[in-house]
Every structure is written in structure tokens, then in C-alpha cells.
Amino acid sequence: MLDSAGRFAPSPSGDLHIGNVRTGILAYLWARGTGRGFRWRIEDLDRVSPGAAERQLEEFRALGLEIDGPIVRQTQRIEHYAAACARLDEQGLVYECYCSRKDIQSAPSAPHAPPGAYPGTCRDLAEDERIAARARLERAGRAPALRLRTTTAQRPVVDEVLGTLTAHIDDVVLRRGDGVWAYNLAVVVDDAAMGIDQVVRGDDLASSAPRQALLCDLLGLPVPAYAHVPLVLNPAGARLAKRDGAVTLEQLRAQRFDVWAWMGESLGFGRWMDLDDALASFDPAGIRREATVFDPPPLTPAETEPPANRR
Known part of the structure; x- marks a missing residue:
């Protein structure tokens, strides 16, 4: 499957929270586990926070994820x-x-x-x-x-x-x-151009798949394989958000939170030590099917400052 790939396509509206990161890691594990490449797209047609796209990319590379091919920006594909x-x-x-x-x-x-x-x-x-x-x-x-x-x-x-x-x-x-x-429209056009034949994303986007498949049909484009994975929720059962507490990787690392251990446990595989451990034990059939509840640690005063103000 050298010409096929999965992808992660975050919107650079701010720093990713732990739920976003988990979805991106799942997309990576699913792609690598099926012999696919892994590509990255910056969906910057709408809201953009200065520096967010670069921070998102740095965080994933720091976790050990290797990205194949060039980084794609939607604003360059109008x-x-x-x-x-x-x-x-x-x-x-x-x-x-x-x-x-x-x-x-x-x-x-x-x-x-x-x-x-x-x-x-x-x-x-x-x-x-x-x-x-x-x-x-x-x-x-x-x-x-x-x-x-x-x-x-x-x-x-x-x-x-x-x-x-x-x-x-x-x-x-x-x-x-x-x-x-x-x-x-943009996601359908981009996925086809990037050779994306596997889309792993949060199940809040499941209702978009039929619309996008229809657009693929009408444009004569291949329809990718879809896998919509459970979200991470806050203790109130709502979608996890940054107002809930320490939820970004930077905030959680400052609290000595073991990201890989939590990832493995939240997905039903037990504690992971690192990316290699995750790649060795990941099996799509074993993913926990229900949403995961994450109770974020409280923010410290320093963590409430915007990233640009921290030193």
C-alpha cells in the first residue's frame, strides 16, 4: 500500500487537547498498522490562531510520529x-x-x-x-x-x-x-489529492461521511475507508474543552502526566510506555467502543497564560 495513506487534519484554532491528540495518534496507529503512509493537513480555511499549526505539528513529532510527504495547507489549495x-x-x-x-x-x-x-x-x-x-x-x-x-x-x-x-x-x-x-468539499478534494484512502477521526463527524462519499461519487473520486472513533468527554459527559482544566500536552506534561500510559488504558490496551509499545500492541478490533471520560487536573496560574506569554 505504498500509494495509500491515512492522515490527521487538525484545525489550527488553538492548542490541541488530549482528546484531539488521542484521535491523531489513533489515525497514526491505524495507518501504520495497515501498511499505509501517514500524512498531515492543516485545515486553515477558517479560524486560525497564530503559531497553533506549528505547535500542533511539533507536539506530534515530539511524540515520535513520523509524517510522510509534504505538509498540506488548505489555504494554498483554493x-x-x-x-x-x-x-x-x-x-x-x-x-x-x-x-x-x-x-x-x-x-x-x-x-x-x-x-x-x-x-x-x-x-x-x-x-x-x-x-x-x-x-x-x-x-x-x-x-x-x-x-x-x-x-x-x-x-x-x-x-x-x-x-x-x-x-x-x-x-x-x-x-x-x-x-x-x-x-x-475541501476535505474530499484534499483527501483524493493526498492519496488518503483511510480516514480515522472522531465520531462527532460520522454524519459527514455520507455527504462526503456522495461528493466523491459526483466528482469521480475514490471513497476512503472510514473509522469514526469515540470521543473523550469531561466528567459532565460533554465534549472535552480547554476550559475544563489542564488538557493540552504542554499543561499535562507540566503536571508529570503520563500521556502514553493514559492513551493505552483509555483505548482498552493497558498502559503503553511509548510509541513503539503502542505500535506493537495496537489492534483496531480491540478499541474500546464507548467514550472515555477524562477528569483534567486543575490549571496552575502559569498555565492559564497564553502560550506566547510563557517563558
Whole structure:
């Protein structure tokens, strides 16, 4: 499988917490255990915290993870997303959407669609209606989004952890009204270009897999194998966040927290000593299937300062 790979693709919105790190390590172990390369993508189309991307990369390399191929930044690939959107447009599958988030939330849901799904408000507008809506947005200093005219409401995907995934597929956004290319399109285009045929990520993204598989089909791109792994939660059962306490690698190391030992135990393999130990004992079939609860140590005053202010 020399031409196939797994990947980790963090958003550089800040330092990674222990749950993010665990998912990235799982992606690495899964890739190496199946003879794949391991690649890294910086998903910097949206929120970016200065220096975060570099710190994230340094932390993983400090753990011993070896990254194959060049580091990919999404902000350097804008023309590829535009080209993919143009291919969809040639098939008659792209239309302008003039709705605000409030418009969508207040609109009646389409039949058989979950609450909050886009009901297709702008899908079949007449040209004069589009002209009027476009002018209304322009007066408000806004621009229309671009949406996919979906051809099916279902596209089942087989997941190595969760089994068969089905989720309602609405007319997903391809480009936002602020001109930023949307996650679902960008990730599909990037994975194909990077030779990614295995995607290991948190199970909060499981509902995205059918949408992305459909986009792969429409663009003539291969659909990767998916494995959505359980999240790390705080003691209240909510998604782990930095406000919960010492959760970043830097904070935990300052408290002499044994990251590798916790990783192995949280996944059901017992205490790991290091990366080599993890590679030797990792087996996807043995992963604990339920979410892990992490009770972070309290932050010290020094750890509450931004990384740029620490010496």
C-alpha cells in the first residue's frame, strides 16, 4: 500500500487537547498498522490562531510520529476547490443560496429531514427571484452561498467502528457566503489529492461521511475507508474543552502526566510506555467502543497564560 495513506487534519484554532491528540495518534496507529503512509493537513480555511499549526505539528513529532510527504495547507489549495465546484456546476448540481442561518432555522423542515436540515428554499427559484435575492444581499453587504443540488437523500457508508452509516443528505454548502470554501468539499478534494484512502477521526463527524462519499461519487473520486472513533468527554459527559482544566500536552506534561500510559488504558490496551509499545500492541478490533471520560487536573496560574506569554 505504498500509494495509500491515512492522515490527521487538525484545525489550527488553538492548542490541541488530549482528546484531539488521542484521535491523531489513533489515525497514526491505524495507518501504520495497515501498511499505509501517514500524512498531515492543516485545515486553515477558517479560524486560525497564530503559531497553533506549528505547535500542533511539533507536539506530534515530539511524540515520535513520523509524517510522510509534504505538509498540506488548505489555504494554498483554493484553486482546487474552485475547480471541483466548477465540475459540479457543469453537471447542473450547483445553485446560489440567499438564506441566512436564521432563515434556515425558522423554515419548516422538508419531509423526512431532521430538524435544522436545509429545506431547499433557494433550490428552484425563478431567475427573477434570484436576481432580486442577489440584489437584496448585495445591499446588505453579503454574497450568496453555493449549495450542492443533491441527487439522493441517502448514501450509506460502511464504517470500521460504527458499521453502516446512514444520514440524511441535504443540499450541503460548497462555498459559504463569505467566500470561504466549505469543509465537506475541501476535505474530499484534499483527501483524493493526498492519496488518503483511510480516514480515522472522531465520531462527532460520522454524519459527514455520507455527504462526503456522495461528493466523491459526483466528482469521480475514490471513497476512503472510514473509522469514526469515540470521543473523550469531561466528567459532565460533554465534549472535552480547554476550559475544563489542564488538557493540552504542554499543561499535562507540566503536571508529570503520563500521556502514553493514559492513551493505552483509555483505548482498552493497558498502559503503553511509548510509541513503539503502542505500535506493537495496537489492534483496531480491540478499541474500546464507548467514550472515555477524562477528569483534567486543575490549571496552575502559569498555565492559564497564553502560550506566547510563557517563558
